[in-house]
Structures are given as C-alpha cells and as structure tokens.
Amino acid sequence: MRVLAVNAGSSSLKLSLLDEHEHLHHAADIPLRPGHVDEAALRAELERGGQVDAVGHRIVHGGSELVDPTVIDAAVLRQLHALADLAPLHQPAALGALEIIARLLPGVLQVGCFDTAFHASIPAAAATYALPAEWRTRWDIRRFGFHGLSHAYASTRAAELSGRAVEAMRIVTCHLGAGASLAAVAEGRSVDTTMGFTPLEGLVMATRSGSVDPGLLLWLADHARVPSSELQDALEHRSGLLGLAGSARMEAVLAAEQGGDARAELGVSVYLHRLRAGIAAMASAMDGLDALVFTGGVGENAPSIRARTADGLGFLGAAVATDRNSAAKLDAEIGSVDAPVRVFAIRAREDIEIARGVRRALG
Numbered sequence: 001m002r003v004l005a006v007n008a009g010s011s012s013l014k015l016s017l018l019d020e021h022e023h024l025h026h027a028a029d030i031p032l033r034p035g036h037v038d039e040a041a042l043r044a045e046l047e048r049g050g051q052v053d054a055v056g057h058r059i060v061h062g063g064s065e066l067v068d069p070t071v072i073d074a075a076v077l078r079q080l081h082a083l084a085d086l087a088p089l090h091q092p093a094a095l096g097a098l099e100i101i102a103r104l105l106p107g108v109l110q111v112g113c114f115d116t117a118f119h120a121s122i123p124a125a126a127a128t129y130a131l132p133a134e135w136r137t138r139w140d141i142r143r144f145g146f147h148g149l150s151h152a153y154a155s156t157r158a159a160e161l162s163g164r165a166v167e168a169m170r171i172v173t174c175h176l177g178a179g180a181s182l183a184a185v186a187e188g189r190s191v192d193t194t195m196g197f198t199p200l201e202g203l204v205m206a207t208r209s210g211s212v213d214p215g216l217l218l219w220l221a222d223h224a225r226v227p228s229s230e231l232q233d234a235l236e237h238r239s240g241l242l243g244l245a246g247s248a249r250m251e252a253v254l255a256a257e258q259g260g261d262a263r264a265e266l267g268v269s270v271y272l273h274r275l276r277a278g279i280a281a282m283a284s285a286m287d288g289l290d291a292l293v294f295t296g297g298v299g300e301n302a303p304s305i306r307a308r309t310a311d312g313l314g315f316l317g318a319a320v321a322t323d324r325n326s327a328a329k330l331d332a333e334i335g336s337v338d339a340p341v342r343v344f345a346i347r348a349r350e351d352i353e354i355a356r357g358v359r360r361a362l363g
Helices: 039-049 074-082 091-104 115-121 133-138 146-162 214-220 228-238 240-244 251-259 262-284 296-301 303-310 322-326 350-362
Strands: 003-008 011-017 026-029 054-059 109-115 170-176 180-186 188-191 289-297 342-345
Touching: 003 350, 011 039, 011 350, 026 039, 039 091, 054 091, 054 133, 054 350, 074 091, 074 303, 091 109, 109 115, 109 350, 115 146, 115 188, 146 170, 146 180, 146 188, 146 289, 146 342, 146 350, 170 262, 180 262, 188 262, 214 228, 240 262, 251 262, 251 296, 251 303, 262 303, 289 296, 289 303, 296 303, 303 322, 303 342
Parallel strands: 003 054, 054 109, 170 289, 289 342
Antiparallel strands: 003 011, 011 026, 170 180, 180 188
C-alpha cells in the first residue's frame, strides 16, 4: 500500500509518498499562505507522484477524543473544525488540504494522525491545570501537548540507534523547529510535555512566545487596553526569537550573535535558558534520563545549540562530543562516549509515523 503523508506546517505543506517498506517514492514542499492551500500546486504534485492507496494527514489538534489514527468522515471533520481556533497556525491549513485532496482523490480513504494523540497517556499530575473544576469540565481544559508524531518517531529511532527497546528507556526528545517542544518518553509513552492546551505554551519558538505569566496578559488587557486580537497576534507572530532578536531564523540569530549583536545574544541566552530548564523538568518526570534527542530544523542543523544545551546539563549526565557533534550526519550519536546519557541528532520523519498510523487504522 502506497501512503501519501500530508504534513501542513505553519509555512509549507509537505508531501511524502511511502510504500509498505517506508521507501520514499515522491516528496514535495508546497509553500503556504496563511489560511490558503494552493490547489493547483497540490494537484500537480499528486499527478507527479502517481498511485496513492491511502492518505494520512498530520492534524495538530485532535482534542480529548481523537487519540488514535482515525478514518476521516463528516463527524470527525466537524470535530476538527471545532478545534481549529486552538491551533490557528496549523489546523486550518491541514483541514484545507484534507478537503482539497478529498476532491482530487475521490474514493481514497483519508486518515487523521493527531499530534496530540501521543500525549494522551500523560498522567493527571502533568495534564491538569490548577483551575476551577467547573472550567476544566465545561471546556475540557487540560494539557494536550503537540508535536506528538515527531516525538514518537524520534524516541523510537533513538532506541533503535541505542540497540535497546524503547520500552526500557527514559528519553527526552527535543523537537526544535519554528515550533518547539519537549517530551518525556518513558517505556515508549509520553509522560510529560511542554506545550499545553494550545501550542503557545512552553519553550521560546521562532515567532511564538512560549510560556508567559498569565498575570502579565491580564494586565495588558485590563490596564493597557490591548485587545485580545492583538494579544493573540503578538504571541503567535511577533514574539519568540523574532521579538527578542529581530529574526525568526535561528541561523540568522546565531550569525548576528557571532557578530556581537546584543539582541541576538539575549535571544540565544533566553532560548537556551528555557530549553535547559525544560529538559531538566522532563527528566524529573521520569526520575532520570537515558537518552537526549535533538530533532526538527534547529535540532538537526544547529550544532552550537545542541552543544550549548548539553553544556548546562552535565548534572544529568549528558555531554556532547565536539567532533561528533560538528561532523554529525543524521541520524547520529553525538554524545561523549564516557557520558552516562546518550545524545542523538535525528532527522524528523513525521511522514513515516503518519504512514505507520494509516496502516494501523486500516488494518
């Protein structure tokens, strides 16, 4: 069975056509404008790829009910549209692509694979916000977590490279891209993560703020009279590295830092401070750490970020070897050979995790 994996990010729509052996037959990256999928470009790539037997879609938010790969029907589609405002950078584009492909490939089953699903296993202590019970019940407020497809694949791949079963390991996976999150993976299951009810919580990201004091937002709304629409736009699109350093691209920020730019120096230091603190918190959720994994655009392509992150985690037993790290070809072990915690740089392959999910859903 040839599965088309469709991954709608914040700026592009990635397509991967995989056979039953996970061999890649066709790949494409179609630029996205906010809220718009280029149907003509998508049609052209489908024609180039050839036979498609099933389609799997990365859907960022599946809520509390959609916790397994699920064949998309009208009822599921209604559920996903209802969740769109909780993931405004991704969900509308993913649903737009799904509806276009349904027209272009009539009769081909489409399966939703949910970024939130991997984190459905986190315990109540990690998932529950200390908010009124009425709120939590009425609006299903909890930590959902995101990037689950990436965390699931990266943890499994790290175990393979370690020569151990993932069920026997405690792994912190760092998905560092335009969006960024951590997961604590114990015995192959997510037990904690940094993103929450929406993908805004947690680490500093490219344009997203990560965690901020909710009292600050209340102050901005009540005393500075900042409307909710401007708050959302600023937190989603004008914060993170962009707000700190003037650029959303880590490569550009690191280059500016090397040139002595004070804003870039601050941006990198804040980014690393939050990242190290988050990794330590994830390790504490598992009572220790066996492996640390970097993946995503920054995790794969910024050796200095990997090295400087590990520099602050020696107390956990993690250390990066300079030569292995700088010369790493993905998928690679980059940790010091005498360190108790193994460290890896792994290529993000959400497409493989999506294809696996489709096959599980279709039996």
